[in-house]
Amino acid sequence: MSVLIVGSTALDSIKTPKAENPRLLGGSASHAAVAASFFSPVKLVGVVGEDFPKRYIQIYKRHRIDLEGLQILPGKTFHWSGEYELNMNNRRTLLTELGVFETFTPTLPKAHQNSQFVLLANIAPSLQSHVLNQMQRPRFIAADTMDLWLNIALPDLLKLTKRLDAFVLNDSEAHQLTKEDNMFAALRKIHKLGPKYVIIKKGSHGSILSSPQGFFICPAYPLHKVVDPTGAGDSFVGGMMGYLATAKGSIDRNIRRAMIYGSVVASFCCEGFGLNRTTGIKRSHINARVKELEKLTRF
Amino acid sequence: MSVLIVGSTALDSIKTPKAENPRLLGGSASHAAVAASFFSPVKLVGVVGEDFPKRYIQIYKRHRIDLEGLQILPGKTFHWSGEYELNMNNRRTLLTELGVFETFTPTLPKAHQNSQFVLLANIAPSLQSHVLNQMQRPRFIAADTMDLWLNIALPDLLKLTKRLDAFVLNDSEAHQLTKEDNMFAALRKIHKLGPKYVIIKKGSHGSILSSPQGFFICPAYPLHKVVDPTGAGDSFVGGMMGYLATAKGSIDRNIRRAMIYGSVVASFCCEGFGLNRTTGIKRSHINARVKELEKLTRF
Numbered sequence: 001m002s003v004l005i006v007g008s009t010a011l012d013s014i015k016t017p018k019a020e021n022p023r024l025l026g027g028s029a030s031h032a033a034v035a036a037s038f039f040s041p042v043k044l045v046g047v048v049g050e051d052f053p054k055r056y057i058q059i060y061k062r063h064r065i066d067l068e069g070l071q072i073l074p075g076k077t078f079h080w081s082g083e084y085e086l087n088m089n090n091r092r093t094l095l096t097e098l099g100v101f102e103t104f105t106p107t108l109p110k111a112h113q114n115s116q117f118v119l120l121a122n123i124a125p126s127l128q129s130h131v132l133n134q135m136q137r138p139r140f141i142a143a144d145t146m147d148l149w150l151n152i153a154l155p156d157l158l159k160l161t162k163r164l165d166a167f168v169l170n171d172s173e174a175h176q177l178t179k180e181d182n183m184f185a186a187l188r189k190i191h192k193l194g195p196k197y198v199i200i201k202k203g204s205h206g207s208i209l210s211s212p213q214g215f216f217i218c219p220a221y222p223l224h225k226v227v228d229p230t231g232a233g234d235s236f237v238g239g240m241m242g243y244l245a246t247a248k249g250s251i252d253r254n255i256r257r258a259m260i261y262g263s264v265v266a267s268f269c270c271e272g273f274g275l276n277r278t279t280g281i282k283r284s285h286i287n288a289r290v291k292e293l294e295k296l297t298r299f
Numbered sequence: 300m301s302v303l304i305v306g307s308t309a310l311d312s313i314k315t316p317k318a319e320n321p322r323l324l325g326g327s328a329s330h331a332a333v334a335a336s337f338f339s340p341v342k343l344v345g346v347v348g349e350d351f352p353k354r355y356i357q358i359y360k361r362h363r364i365d366l367e368g369l370q371i372l373p374g375k376t377f378h379w380s381g382e383y384e385l386n387m388n389n390r391r392t393l394l395t396e397l398g399v400f401e402t403f404t405p406t407l408p409k410a411h412q413n414s415q416f417v418l419l420a421n422i423a424p425s426l427q428s429h430v431l432n433q434m435q436r437p438r439f440i441a442a443d444t445m446d447l448w449l450n451i452a453l454p455d456l457l458k459l460t461k462r463l464d465a466f467v468l469n470d471s472e473a474h475q476l477t478k479e480d481n482m483f484a485a486l487r488k489i490h491k492l493g494p495k496y497v498i499i500k501k502g503s504h505g506s507i508l509s510s511p512q513g514f515f516i517c518p519a520y521p522l523h524k525v526v527d528p529t530g531a532g533d534s535f536v537g538g539m540m541g542y543l544a545t546a547k548g549s550i551d552r553n554i555r556r557a558m559i560y561g562s563v564v565a566s567f568c569c570e571g572f573g574l575n576r577t578t579g580i581k582r583s584h585i586n587a588r589v590k591e592l593e594k595l596t597r598f
Contacts (some may be wrong), residue, residue, distance in 0.1 A: 008579045087480045184523045205504040208521070217595050219516045222507070224483045256598040296516050297596055299555040 002041035003247045004138075005033045005238065006106050006131045007121025008044035009070065011213045012274055013081035014228055016088065021228075024274030025056040026080065028121035028144065032233035032238030034275055035265040036119070038283050039242030041111050045069035045131065047104040049077040054251065059279055068109045075100040075237075077173040079115070088226045089203065090133035106185035108134040117245040121234055122146050132163055140251060142166035144199075144237050150176050158193060165251075166197035168237050174200050183208065183290075196254065201233050209259060213252050218259040219297055221267035221289050232266040235278060239286075264289040300544045301340040301365070304332045304537065305405050305430045306420025308345035308369065311573055312380035312394075313527055315387065317381075320527075323573030324355040325379065327443065330530035331521035333574055334564040335418070336362035338541030338583050342411050344368035346403040348376040355378030358578055367408045374399040384533065387525045388502065407433040416544040419463075420533055421445050424455040431462055439543065439550060441465035441496075443536050449475050457492060464550075465496035469535050473499050482507065496554065501530055508558060512551050517558040518596055520588050525597035526574045531565040534577060538564035538585075563588040 012026030031048045035044045038293035043066040050072065058068055076099035084091045106127055114136045121129035128143055129275065142162050148158050150173060161167055167190060169177070180186040187210040190198045198210045204223075209216040240255075240262030247254040264286050271277040307575045311325030328345045330517050342365040349371065359366055375398035383390045393538045405426055413435045419427035419442035427442055442463050443555040447471060448456050460466055464490060468476070479485040482499065488499045503522075508515040539561030540556075546553040570576040 043394060182524060183521060202504065205501065215521060215595050216598070217518045217521070218598075219518075219596075222482060222514060222516070259598050294598075296514050297518075299515070299517075299559050299591075 001116050002043055003036045003117045003241050003245045004043045004045065004112055004115035005029050005036060005119045005121055005241070006045040006128065007032060007119075007123045007234070008078055008101065008143065009048050010078040010080050011052075011103075012230060013082040014081065014230055015081075016228055017084065017086050018227075019273070021273040023053075023079070024060055024276070026231060026274055028123065028234040029233075030060075031234035031269065031275065031278070032119055033060070033065050033222045034278055035235040035262070035269070036236030036242030036245070036260040037065055038265065038286055039241065040117075041230065042066065042242070043069055043115060044229055045106050045112065047071040047073055047100050047106075047109065049073060049075045049100045051163040052077045059275065061187060063279070069106070069112055071104075071107075073100045079111070082230070084228070088229060090264060106131050115136070116140070117241055118142070119158075119241045120144070122236065125149050125160045126151050129156065129160050129163070132160075133186075135163075140165050142168060142237065142241055142250050144168045144174065144233065147173055147176060161190075162194040164195045166199060167193070167195035167292065168199045168201065168233075170201040170203070170233065197251075199237075199259070201236065205231070206263065207236070207259060209255065211255065212254065216256045218256070218261065218263055219293060221264050221293055223267055223270055223294070225284070227277070229270045230274065234267045236262040236266040238262070258292060260279045260290055261286065300415050301342055302326050302416040302418055302540045303342045303344065303346040303411055303414035304335060304337045304420055304540070305368075305427065306331060306418075306422045306443075306533070307377055307400065308343070308347050308351075309377040309400075310351075311529060312378070313572060314380075314382040314393070316383065316385050316526060317526075318572070320572040322378070323575070324358060324445065325530060325573055326377065326570045327422060327530075327533040329359075330568065330574065330577075331418055331420040331535035331540070332359070332364050333542075333577050334534040334537030334561070334568070335541030336364055337538065337564065337585055338560065339416075339544040341365065341541070342368055342414060344407065346370040346372055346399050346405075346406050348372060348374045348399045351376045352487055352582075355556050358574065362578070368405070368411055370403075370406075372399040381529070383524055383527070387528060391587050405430050405553070415439070416540055417441070417469065418536060418540045419443070420536065422449050424452050424459045424504055428455065428462070431459075433578045439464050441467060441540055442538065443532065444472065446475060457587045461493040463494045465498060466492070466494035467498045467500065467532075469500040469502070496550075498536075500535065502528070506535070506558060508554060508589065510551065510554065513561075514557045515558065517555070517562055518592060519576075520563050520592055521595070522566055522569055525569045526576070528569045529573065531568045534568040535561040535565040537561070559589055559592060560585065563592065
């Protein structure tokens with residue numbers, strides 16, 4: 001089955017202590033869509049400006065991503081610029097030019113409206129809800145978010161979470177949302193907001209799933225070198241949803257393995273600037289790292 | 300087989316946002332010895348003053364810890380006092396009274412000198428070396444340390460690491476020691492200091508083993524409530540060494556499972572002040588959490 005992915009489609013200018021790369025293909029939907037494409041067909045919903053490089057369209061196409069839902073509008077593509085500190089964990093935003101994103105309203109083509117697997121990648125929660133309003137009855141809806149929306153659009157986010165099967169957020173966001181230091185206490189509060197599945201991302205420390213079947217401690221694949229972590233979280237959730245959409249059996253049966261696959265795609269994402277590394281791998285590379293993770297965690 | 304454990308034996312006055320507990324049984328050797336006692340006989344080497352409460356001696360005895368190497372000297376027991384912040388991760392030392400510890404020289408009773416499993420729990424590295432100088436040929440030597448020794452006794456520590464089979468330190472200490480942000484790069488440098496096994500502790504994020512057989516990602520047991528994390532690292536390494544000393548087969552075969560057992564004992568340690576919770580559990584409680592960890596990590 002295919003995955004419908006809505007989110008930002010952007011140009012990212014990224015500075016790390018070692019290098020600087022302007023106007024890379026980025027955005028939550030780009031990372032998630034490429035990650036999901038290793039496992040299932042993907043329908044991308046987003047917006048770019050007329051300045052969006054043709055070669056980036058070609059990257060989507062090489063990953064067989066359905067672009068019927070990608071609007072190309074007069075104006076400039078959303079441009080984000082950020083700088084990482086030496087340890088590659090902390091980053092600061094240098095510049096945000098919304099461009100065509102400012103007035104973006106995602107409109108679903110007819111063919112997208114009955115999608116069964118929906119990933120609402122990081123974007124304003126009102127837009128995430130707007131996408132759901134256009135849909136029939138998806139089998140599984142997951143959403144990611146970011147601290148910005150907790151700060152400026154919390155009521156919108158709380159309306160959205162009621163409609164979600166899975167809510168994915170990072171540990172500092174979980175703390176910000178619940179004011180709880182303890183993970184269990186935070187998870188209890190987040191479940192009460194609606195989602196049956198809550199996934200807390202912890203960067204290089206992996207992630208935690210809380211579900212009706214209990215908890216799962218999902219490891220991160222350890223990396224010799226982190227070149228650029230931008231998009232790792234989006235890759236994680238994209239890979240997870242791509243795997244879920246094609247795996248046979250129930251969500252409960254597959255979600256742990258789906259997270260492992262997502263975790264591995266995220267590891268590749270970190271090894272290159274933007275999508276440079278992820279777009280160079282094959283499913284066999286992913287499978288090899290999943291096998292390695294099995295060995296790294298066996299006891 | 301028994302484990303010889305040398306380290307600090309102290310009184311800990313601990314303040315958390317929720318409670319304050321003065322003069323608890325503490326010290327690296329106390330935590331490690333009680334943790335190891337669930338798996339194997341323990342010989343404790345340390346020093347206390349005449350003020351050391353008799354009931355704490357009774358706690359050691361209830362855990363069948365051999366106290367022939369515990370000196371009781373005129374003067375005061377080492378007293379440490381610390382305060383935890385709200386998130387229970389950061390703590391600051393309020394007071395350190397060395398007492399009899401100031402002039403402590405660990406002297407091994409004859410019967411201790413041919414111990415096969417030696418844990419040099421956190422204590423000045425010169426004292427850790429002094430213990431090894433009195434020993435015949437231990438089969439497996441592990442040492443823990445703390446940031447203080449990296450700051451004030453680095454040359455001593457670097458002499459010690461050459462003699463170790465296993466070196467255990469936390470992630471910030473590994474960074475301080477190697478100046479490397481990447482874990483693999485840090486591990487490479489630490490192996491060059493001597494130890495075949497390097498274990499990096501990451502608190503609630505678990506730990507990592509680097510060994511000739513490769514890496515192992517060891518999870519932490521997730522806790523509903525952290526009451527007092529003091530001694531968790533000591534409990535981890537104590538439990539690990541206790542398990543190793545009795546497990547049949549090679550170190551390589553057993554060390555991953557040993558870390559899991561250590562991780563579980565550490566989880567109990569965090570659930571009470573000082574050793575309050577750890578001294579109230581049985582091996583069956585530990586086994587149950589190990590089984591749970593198996594389920595929590597399976598995919």
